[in-house]
Amino acid sequence: MKKFLNGPWVLLLPTLIILTCVVLLPLLISLWTSFTPFKLTKPDTLYRFVGFRNYERLIGDIDFWIAFGRTVLFLAIALNLELVFGLGIALLINKITYGQRTLRTLMMFPMMFSPILVGFQWKYIFNDNIGLLNNFLREFGVIQPIPWLVDGVLANISIMAAEIWSSTSVFAILLLAGLLGIPKDPLEAARVDGCNSWQVFKNITLPFLMPFVFIAMTIRSLDVARAYDIVQMMTGGGPAKRTELLWTLISRTGYVDAKMGMANAMSYISIFLSIAFTFFFFYKLMQSRQQLSYE
């Protein structure tokens, strides 16, 4: 006992206690609830163990897997578009010599708004009756209002637009940081070595940027995998569940239908999605850094 009290454990104890309270306990409790038919309205269900029944039901639940698949698709499309736009913006800003700082700050504006407000604002823009977009289109002779948030496909595109608008700057900022950090010499050497601008970009600039791309990808994949606010504000997962993503589904299951046990089972499955993406991008990050022989 004396040895224990003097050992390194004592020094670690505060951290361990905090971690247990903040991370481990909630994790264990939520894991436990996923093995019960816990309903928020009937607290005593918390103590009824039903084994893997929630998970078994989920495996056969088409709605869940559609939301899962839509989230993956949403993530893939949004991330790639954000990468392209972010890279474009970063390259353009990197070119200009005057007013770069101001532009960099301006570019961060979308990130300064709460996602709830962003969702609210875009809902207004895309509203089929009074929305800015349809009013604007009417000026150009599009009389028939376009049902941006009502049509299944268009609603997904609208949400994507809002998401991209609010988060492209993450890519732009990180890639700009990458661009500013590229040494000038290899770029000039490549030009003398016979490269045109595209070849310089492809062979020199891009390898230098890849670590930054993957850092941005990691951050954003976690962000998008838990996308909730914007979707909830703009469509609430509708129409007819056509824009349902994992977390809108989970929150509805947990708080509207009060099936917390089931909701937690869903969360545990979806967490694997985030872990998988994080793992993948981190692996790529390490690889690209190794390429540049930083390690």
Place this chain on the structure above:
Amino acid sequence: MAQVELKNLSKKYGKVTAVQNMDLIIPHNQFLVLVGPSGCGKSTTLRMIAGLEEITGGEIFINDERVNDKDPKDRNVSMVFQNYALYPHMSVEENLGFSLKIAKVKSEEIEKRVNEAVSILGLEDLRSRKPSQLSGGQRQRVAMGRAIVRRPDAFLFDEPLSNLDAKLRTQMRTEIKKLHQKLKTTIIYVTHDQVEAMTLADRIIIMKDGYIEQIGSPIEVFSKPTNVFVATFIGSPPMNIFSAEIINSNNNIKIKLDDNLYFDCTEDQKNKLQNKKNIFLGIRAEDIMPVENNINTSFWSFKRNVDIVEPLGTETQLFITINDKEIISRMYNPYAVNVGDELTFQVDPSKVHFFDKETEKAII
């Protein structure tokens, strides 16, 4: 195979003038060295030839073709940068072959030329290493190899040896000289090290503040400097410069160094100095010789106490004072000298340089 020609070339960065009205023809196969103090515009000149820097005024011709508006990639020159500028994500081999790959050369040909460069530069064991795994000297060789494989019209070197230690620098200097003899290409080489300039160059250009001060062979710029700047820049230790006065009395011209030092001059010098009053006089350290006996009567001679003695092995440098100015004399075949000893020094008048006091230009 290239002749590079600069016509009235200028470069301004805003109000700063980096290069001023430079005129120059570099014939095929010449090893030209640009030398000058830091900030005199050497790199800028080189970068304009490479196409990395926009030209403010004037023209550049490579093989009689005007290249002002051509991209670097279309000029067929290769450049070795001061910091090597290797591609960090490529192996030595890929670094060497990169330009050929871009030029869509067949892979057998690429391999052949890379192998050639590898064996010329002794990089056999390093082929698959990344630049970060190489020492400075090895990186430097890769940088040179990258320039060689392209078989360019001209090589541009920007202080390629300045990051190496003294021994490696001497060694690489010889390598570069050999390489030039082997490849027979025009080389424009920038350095601020005058020893490097003297040993490598067919022709030296000494620059200062964007201007060319003198162009000539190493021997020329050493033995016939056209102004005080060149005289003190080329040669180590720098040439001794004194203020002197020309005393012209009843058709006899004398040079007055200080109140007790008057020297006669040769017939030839009399003509040159007749109409001058105040001049600078330049004598290289090796031309101020301490002598023990056999004094040559046609030489200038004077006695001085030695202030400082610096033995260097093959020679000893003696510091003396003339007219409050510190003067260095080089003693070959040195014998023991103590501080404070009075020695007789001799100067061969024909080895003395004269410069106008106003313009600092050589009097000829």
